[in-house]
Amino acid sequence: METAGRILVVDDEPLIVKLLKHNLEKVGYTVYSASNGREGLELLEAEPVDVVLLDIMMPEMDGMEVLRRLKAAERPLMVIMLTAKATIDTAVACMKEGAHDFLSKPFDMDRLQITIRNALQTLSLSRQVEHLRSEVAEKFRFDNVIGKSRGIKQVCGLVAKVLEVDITVLVTGESGTGKELIARAIHYRGKRKDGPFITVNCAAIPENLLESELFGHERGSFSGAVAQRVGKFEQANGGTIFLDEIGEMDLALQAKILRVLQQREVERVGGHTTIPVNVRVLAATNRNLEELIKEGKFREDLYYRIAAFPIDVPPLRERRDDIPLLAHHFLEQSAGDCNKRLTGFTDRAMEALVAYGWPGNVREMENVIARAALLATTEEITCDDLPALQHGLTTGPAPSLLAAESIVDLLPKEDILPFEVVEERIIRHALNIAAGNVTVTANRLQISRATLYRKLKAYGIEA
Incomplete structure (x- = not known):
């Protein structure tokens, strides 16, 4: 029936x-x-x-x-x-x-x-x-943005100005500050909201594959190209493409991105015809692109193209008024995920949250609260449920995990190991302390996310 x-x-x-x-x-x-x-x-x-x-x-x-x-x-x-x-x-x-x-x-x-x-x-x-x-539209409403600090209100004000205008936006800020959330808000609250939103993490894709990922390729254009593939720019046609970590892109590919922005067309790898694309380009980086320009690592002409309207997202340590609001928000989420009744934080736990440096910013806080919810044995989160914070209650960046006392137990006392073995152990140790958060791990090891992604792949480490 x-x-x-x-x-x-x-x-x-x-x-x-x-x-x-x-x-x-x-x-x-x-x-x-x-x-x-x-x-x-x-x-x-x-x-x-x-x-x-x-x-x-x-x-x-x-x-x-x-x-x-x-x-x-x-x-x-x-x-x-x-x-x-x-x-x-x-x-x-x-x-x-x-x-x-x-x-x-x-x-x-x-x-x-x-x-x-x-x-x-x-x-x-x-x-x-x-x-x-x-x-999705409800999720990315501005009145749902968590925070009351002056910095986050300024960000929301800037986002509101670009919703109905197809201007290229560059979102800057440290890793974990929520740059992708800002980009998604611009797309889903703007006039292209019914079109696709395509994300490309330029740091996570090997350099030799990134061009094919962005522009697609024709069959037989290189070894392993057994079929034609449509690139991300074509997939984003009618909508938005978000180029995350654009500061990690090599100069040769930057020139091709510049051509797409100027001509509004792409050419697949191994192809001989151009394909028109109607996309809005949003980009993000945690690097100082002006410094990279001086070092000859980023094209100045591309910078002025993508930075037509810059939006800088302040780090969490510069908007501490938002920490209690974010902490309670993430606790409510985590309590539902682990099916626990969690009512809040002890005074000391909240003081620890506010005092912590948050090198991984909002993303790190989300992971820390999720882990605390799992560890909690009472209805309130205590300092004992926040072991990650005990590595550095500081108002500045957290200390590096490369300090000797952090790795001494990883090494034999009477033997010399190959450098690669030591490096792999340090990375695994760092990931464990950072609860698997790649951004936090990279920050504390004082290397870029792109470098860490390459090392994770080389050592076969999943994160």
Whole structure:
């Protein structure tokens, strides 16, 4: 038995209406009926309907006019057209006006039920997509941004200014400050919100693969290119591409990114034709690009292209007023994830949170609170539940994990190990202390995320 589906039959032939109503109700559908187009439109105002079975040839108002009115009203339903005089031209005209399908009379009842089932599945997917879009839009509303500090309010103010303008935005700030969240807010609250949002982490992809990842490649263009591949810029067409960690990109690829920004077209690796793309480019970095320009590691012309509208996200240590708000927010999330009743923090625990340097910023705090929620044995988080903070309660960056007392237990006392073995042990030790957080680990080891990603891959370490 069908458990879902409300069907409206609109046909001026009583026998057809009676036949359809009988057969569809028998398999569980709720069926309404109308004898003409005007009556059908009036019924739609009063009853929720999923699928309309609509006859084309009717007096006063034919089915095509009803279909046009339904399309203009943007009603969330599927329309299946019915006619005794089927032609290809009529079918094409119906589909152009937005009909889901087209059936000829007399129709096979089994085929009709399959068509209705397909229409309901399509409608369900459409509603799910709309629901997800609404959830995403709600998630990235400005009044949902957690923080009351002057710094975070300034960031929100700048974001509001670029929502309806396709200007290139460069989001700067330390790792873990929420640069990607800012980029997503710009996309999902802006005029391109119905288009794709494509993220590329320039630090996490090896240099020899990044060009193919961004621009795609043709079959046979290099060893392993067994099929054509569409790049991220093409995938983002009509929406936004977010180039995270753009400061890690090599100079040769920077030149190609500059060309895309100037010409609004890409060329796949191994290809000979250009492909136009309509994308908004957002970029982010935790590096000082002006210093990289002086060092000859970043193109000045590209910098001025991507930094048309810069937004700097302050580190968490510079907006300590936000720490209690963020801590309670993450605790509420973590309590739900681990199915615990957690009411808050002891005074000493909150003092420790506020005093800590947060080198990994908001991302580190989220991980620290998640771990504390798992460790907690009471309804309040205590200092004992925050072991990561005991490595450095400081108002500045946390101390490096390369201090001798941090690694002495990792090394044999009477033997000399190869450097690679020592390095791997240090990285594993650092990851363990940082609860697997790559950003925090890189910060405390005082290396870039790109360098750490390469070493993780070289040593086969998963993080």
